[in-house]
Amino acid sequence: MSKLTREFLVQRMFSDAKNYPYGFSRSGDFSISESKALSEYGCLIAALVDGQLQPETNEDNELLAAAFGKKEPESAAEKAWVKYQKRINRPKLGSVYGNHRPAVVEEDIEDDETIEQDDLEVEIDD
Secondary structure, three states: OOOOOOOHHHHHOOOOOOOOOOOOOOOOOOOHHHHHHHHHHHHHHHHHHHHOOOOOOHHHHHHHHHOOOOOOOOHHHHHHHHHHHHOOOOOOOOOEEEOOOOOOOOOOOHHHHOOOOHHHOOHHHH
């Protein structure tokens, strides 16, 4: 397996087909500058976070610190990565099949409480 380099990862475009199948810029979650920064630096940040690449520069250390929440994100790439992580890790609120509320169990009606048809009175206004 070839060793990943920083230059290779910066040149490679980052995409997430699972969460953003039409791209970051078409999702509506990111601004144009955020989607550009995420596409440009996403592979580098992902490799740093996963431990596939050791930080070589001070910029790499700052990217890692922002990704792990040890410092506030300052650069556009750091802000975009933190926003991206928040978006993909947010809880799913609903589904196509409803909100999965527990079914209401109807209580058994005792024999004394049953309503007979003779007891009902219906008034019809003409």
